[in-house]
Amino acid sequence: MLFRAVRPIPAAVLLLAFAACVTNPATGRREFSLMSEAQEVELGKQFDAEVRREMGLYEDAELQRYVSDIGLRLAKASERPHLPWSFAVVDEPAINAFALPGGYIYLTRGILPFLDNETQLAGVLGHEIGHVTARHAAQRYTQQTTAGLGVTLLSIFVPEARPLQGITETALGVMFLRHGREDELEADRLGVEYTASTGWDPAGVGGMLRTLARLDEADGQRRGVPNWLSTHPAPADRVQQVQAYIAKTGGAAGAGRGATDRVEFLRRVDGLVFGDSPRQGIIRGNTFLHPDLRLSIAFPQGWEIQNSASQVVASAPEANQHMILQLVPNPSGSIEQVARGSMAQAGFQHVDGQRAEVNGLDAYVGTYRGQMQNLGTVATLAAHIVHDRTVYILAGLAPTNQFSPAERQFADSIRSFRELSRQEAADVRPNRVDIYTVRQGDTWESIAKRTADGLLKPSTLAIMNNYEPNQAPRPGDRIKIVVEG
Numbered sequence: 001m002l003f004r005a006v007r008p009i010p011a012a013v014l015l016l017a018f019a020a021c022v023t024n025p026a027t028g029r030r031e032f033s034l035m036s037e038a039q040e041v042e043l044g045k046q047f048d049a050e051v052r053r054e055m056g057l058y059e060d061a062e063l064q065r066y067v068s069d070i071g072l073r074l075a076k077a078s079e080r081p082h083l084p085w086s087f088a089v090v091d092e093p094a095i096n097a098f099a100l101p102g103g104y105i106y107l108t109r110g111i112l113p114f115l116d117n118e119t120q121l122a123g124v125l126g127h128e129i130g131h132v133t134a135r136h137a138a139q140r141y142t143q144q145t146t147a148g149l150g151v152t153l154l155s156i157f158v159p160e161a162r163p164l165q166g167i168t169e170t171a172l173g174v175m176f177l178r179h180g181r182e183d184e185l186e187a188d189r190l191g192v193e194y195t196a197s198t199g200w201d202p203a204g205v206g207g208m209l210r211t212l213a214r215l216d217e218a219d220g221q222r223r224g225v226p227n228w229l230s231t232h233p234a235p236a237d238r239v240q241q242v243q244a245y246i247a248k249t250g251g252a253a254g255a256g257r258g259a260t261d262r263v264e265f266l267r268r269v270d271g272l273v274f275g276d277s278p279r280q281g282i283i284r285g286n287t288f289l290h291p292d293l294r295l296s297i298a299f300p301q302g303w304e305i306q307n308s309a310s311q312v313v314a315s316a317p318e319a320n321q322h323m324i325l326q327l328v329p330n331p332s333g334s335i336e337q338v339a340r341g342s343m344a345q346a347g348f349q350h351v352d353g354q355r356a357e358v359n360g361l362d363a364y365v366g367t368y369r370g371q372m373q374n375l376g377t378v379a380t381l382a383a384h385i386v387h388d389r390t391v392y393i394l395a396g397l398a399p400t401n402q403f404s405p406a407e408r409q410f411a412d413s414i415r416s417f418r419e420l421s422r423q424e425a426a427d428v429r430p431n432r433v434d435i436y437t438v439r440q441g442d443t444w445e446s447i448a449k450r451t452a453d454g455l456l457k458p459s460t461l462a463i464m465n466n467y468e469p470n471q472a473p474r475p476g477d478r479i480k481i482v483v484e485g
């Protein structure tokens with residue numbers, strides 16, 4: 001969680017959209033293109049700055065260089081080697097990879113533990129390079145931008161816009177284009193081509209798709225489901241298609257012929273932060289801790305907590321009751337003025353309220369009424385709390401008929417908002433990837449018990465290590481596990 005305000009995309013971006021007709025070297029198709037290459041690069045550059053600001057790069061220069069070197073090798077073998085290619089690992093726990101027009105490519109740190117070796121990493125990068133060379137995003141950009149322009153701060157009070165997809169609900173979301181099936185297959189094919197022609201085993205593309213397909217099957221719609229996959233069509237189909245491409249590519253480097261570099265890859269991901277990081281805030285049980293912002297909040301027991309770049313949302317398991325933590329942008333005036341002003345701006349009517357003190361922090365706690373998409377008329381108990389010269393809003397909300405049963409829980413959570421001591425902040429450490437050698441008699445269940453706080457299900461552990469969930473771990477195999485920081 002970075003607590004950045006959501007900004008609409010600058011209108012100037014729209015001016016970039018005018019038409020040109022060119023033959024694309026990667027696809028061989030003559031295409032009606034919405035922007036020139038120079039504009040494509042300009043757009044990528046502009047959004048690259050936003051990605052870096054909103055998500056932040058993962059702090060590990062050696063890992064960044066490793067990924068970048070592989071990406072550049074692949075990109076130089078593509079049809080558009082002259083683009084200003086850039087490859088970065090962003091500090092996001094979700095399993096994701098994405099590309100911006102002009103050659104800006106990102107992996108989340110969350111996808112890395114799910115790759116088995118270097119050729120699978122090359123497979124993901126090759127796929128994303130394929131989207132750029134085939135100009136999929138450049139082709140679709142205008143439509144999506146127009147649709148995305150409605151994103152405003154007000155969407156914080158639309159539970160539908162819960163950060164289930166992480167940052168996709170922010171203004172950045174417009175960049176994560178949903179590619180169509182044809183585009184995905186084409187990017188897979190190009191990924192096979194680029195990996196094969198640079199000397200990696202092209203089976204890496206199929207391997208990483210198979211892992212993501214297993215995750216998809218195992219996790220369904222649960223939290224932690226790979227975003228990357230959910231924006232891509234039928235992974236099992238794609239695995240088959242990729243086998244066919246590989247068979248055709250044959251010659252130069254067929255499956256099993258190129259490099260996989262598993263040992264080197266494992267060395268690079270050893271110690272990688274897994275799940276939330278202190279920089280973004282960490283969820284421990286029902287408590288949200290943010291050591292950088294020095295705050296702690298206990299949400300109601302059993303609620304599901306989602307932490308995204310712009311907000312934290314806790315939701316009751318069965319009911320339409322939610323709590324949202326956000327930052328109030330540019331507050332001015334007294335805390336009461338800030339509270340009433342920001343709620344009015346979000347379309348909420350003040351019912352009552354008072355100045356209050358929450359664990360020694362100045363606050364205004366009020367009840368409000370408003371309309372929300374999918375929930376109809378809602379009531380909310382909202383606290384605006386001043387902490388470290390910043391105003392936080394912590395609000396519980398529910399449709400009016402479900403508000404009373406939750407009101408006490410909302411109030412309890414609000415009362416739990418407190419400053420973390422320096423020592424407490426220092427004690428919050430992230431979980432990390434560790435390498436473990438499978439012993440005789442180990443099962444995924446027994447290995448899962450070694451992982452941090454039962455964080456990983458045995459099946460996830462198997463999938464993360466390129467196994468079918470029902471396949472026993474091989475003694476002597478070096479695998480990734482997750483340990484407490």
Ligand SMILES: [Zn+2]
Nearest residue numbers: 179184187232
């Ligand atoms: Zn794709």
